[in-house]
Amino acid sequence: MMDFELTEQQIALRDAARTLANDVFRDKAAQWDREEAFPEENKKLLCELGYLGLSIDERYGGSGLGLVDTYLVIEEIAKVDLATALIVHEQNVSPRIIATCAPAALREKLLPQFISGEKECSIAWSEPEAGSDGTAITTTAVLDGDHYVVNGQKVFTTYGDRADLHLVYARFEPAKGAKGIGTLLVEKDAPGFRAHKIQYKMGVRGASECELFFDNVRVPKEHVVTQGTAESSKGFVQTLSVYNATRVGMGVMALGVAEGAFEMARDYMLVRKQFGQRLADMQGLRWMMADMWIQIEAARGLCYRALAAIDAGHADPCLSSVAKVYATEMAQQAVINCQQMFGGYGYFGLLPLERMFRDARMLTITGGTTQTQKNAIANHIFPR
Ligand SMILES: Cc1cc2nc3c(=O)[nH]c(=O)nc-3n(C[C@H](O)[C@H](O)[C@H](O)COP(=O)(O)OP(=O)(O)OC[C@H]3O[C@@H](n4cnc5c(N)ncnc54)[C@H](O)[C@@H]3O)c2cc1C
Known part of the structure; x- marks a missing residue:
């Protein structure tokens, strides 16, 4: 049997988001765009209403809903303001990578912080010479004692200038192709790290994209999300x-x-x-x-x-x-x-x-x- 109908709960969830978008988000959508300002007050409200943890497991403070439910909400917000919809969508990228791939200690520490809005995490994958070909990245993470030392440059990192953490794609084993690529979390105030906002963006101006620079940035081993190893691209x-x-x-x-x-x-x-x-x-x-x-x-x-x-x-x-x-x-x-x-x-x-x-x-x-x-x-x- 195939069922294409929404459940009563899904309709209620969608309608609540529709009301919020129309009554609250619609009015200032043009202002965020004109002023190139992050819709901070919208994010605060979304946190208070529990919209930032929709698809994250309840044990981390989320709602444990499916992606269909989550995107019914995002669709309604996108009808009036894509920059605000993006805030909820982004919660379905880095936090879900942490939820799916990170060791338990990182999951337990970070996911509640993302859901409460206390912390934000960007995704830093694209590089000047590695866009569509994401396996061509040259940023490296080299083990040195209890730390990885990160060197390289990223581009187009959304929220790179405001995120507390950056989920950085890097080569752990430079000679090993895609298998050697892993991910680790770099904190915004780590020595040797800096972010630079890219100017003159065409649209979705309530979100910023940045170039990120890593100059011998030391990252504790515990901040590795997925290990790049020669043996497995898992x-x-x-x-x-x-x-x-x-x-x-x-x-x-x-x-x-x-x-x-x-x-x-x-x-x-x-x-x-x-x-x-x-x-x-x-x-x-x-x-x-x-x-x-x-x-x-x-x-x-x-x-x-x-x-x-x-x-x-x-x-x-x-x-x-x-x-x-x-x-x-x-x-x-x-x-x-x-x-x-x-x-x-x-x-x-x-x-x-x-x-x-x-x-x-x-x-x-x-x-x-x-x-x-x-x-x-x-x-x-x-x-x-
Ligand atoms: C607003 C915005 C936000 C972004 N946010 C992030 C982010 O948060 N984190 C992040 O890591 N990246 C982010 N990106 C980067 C984005 O993922 C890249 O721009 C995208 O992957 C394309 O890479 P590129 O810009 O280097 O273009 P290129 O890869 O250089 O491509 C140039 C053109 O060639 C085409 N092309 C490339 N390869 C092929 C092929 N094999 N066959 C046919 N056509 C091809 C492309 O489709 C494109 O039209 C963002 C980009 C934008 C614009």
């Missing part, structure tokens, strides 16, 4: 499994942006008249809306099917890639089409569509570009 592969959900998460956020834009266009089309006719009665525009409706429904089906598979314990990496590509590419075009419905008014920042257009661009790039996702899908079709 640790590296284990962290990758979390990105199945992250990729779909990008798709769900795109879905939210598309829906938010769609609702605005629909409402405007019901009142705007030209040639004595409402836009909603013009056949060409009605078909544009019908096409968007089809695509939004398709994206919803793909994303939530991919998340349900992960929740059920049989993640489908190919489906996660399909969901990400479809939903993120769809959202870009949907925002453009919705902007078109507003004519000249859509081109100005007084309406949210101009911001949503800039925001949506991020989603086809980060978390694995459209092209690399298509490579993964093609490799599924034609196994090597």
Whole structure:
């Protein structure tokens, strides 16, 4: 039997997030963007309401919910403010890597701190010469007594200037390819570490990206999350499994942006008249809306099917890639089409569509570009 309906609890969870997004987050979304400010007050509220630990196990203070439930919340927030949705989404990246891969001592210490909002953790993987090809990183972690010494440079690290900890991908055994890559946690005030905010970001300006520099940074052995060893790529592969959900998460956020834009266009089309006719009665525009409706429904089906598979314990990496590509590419075009419905008014920042257009661009790039996702899908079709 297949069941595509949400449960009563899921509907209640979604509706509560919808109310919060509309009543509280919508008003200041433009302000965070204009001022390039992190939505601090939104994060505080999200913590107080328990939204930051939705998918983390109850024993660490989380809600122990599945990813479907978690992303129902994130989708609602993304309809009004992608920068705020990203705060909840990011809790499904580094904390989930810690929850899945880190030794017990780190899990017990850090997860409650992440959920309460006391600490934040960035993901520092991309480097100037290693973006899509993440195994080409050159940052090293070399054992010296009870510490690893980290040297290298990262780029595009989201929240790199505010995170208390950075989950750094590094080569523990430089000659051993992907097998030698591991992860360890670097504290923001560690001697030899510094972060530099990258300027002139196009969208999602309530979040910052940074270059990180590591100059002989000493990290206690206990801060290793996954060990890079010559014998096994288990640790590296284990962290990758979390990105199945992250990729779909990008798709769900795109879905939210598309829906938010769609609702605005629909409402405007019901009142705007030209040639004595409402836009909603013009056949060409009605078909544009019908096409968007089809695509939004398709994206919803793909994303939530991919998340349900992960929740059920049989993640489908190919489906996660399909969901990400479809939903993120769809959202870009949907925002453009919705902007078109507003004519000249859509081109100005007084309406949210101009911001949503800039925001949506991020989603086809980060978390694995459209092209690399298509490579993964093609490799599924034609196994090597
Ligand atoms: C807003 C934002 C936030 C980010 N946050 C983080 C973060 O928190 N942590 C982190 O580690 N990274 C982060 N990134 C980095 C992101 O993961 C990379 O930008 C992405 O992986 C692409 O790498 P690149 O920019 O070096 O592009 P490149 O890898 O140089 O790619 C350039 C172009 O070539 C294409 N391409 C590359 N390889 C292939 C191939 N084999 N076949 C076909 N086409 C290909 C790509 O799709 C792209 O169009 C962020 C990026 C952005 C924009």
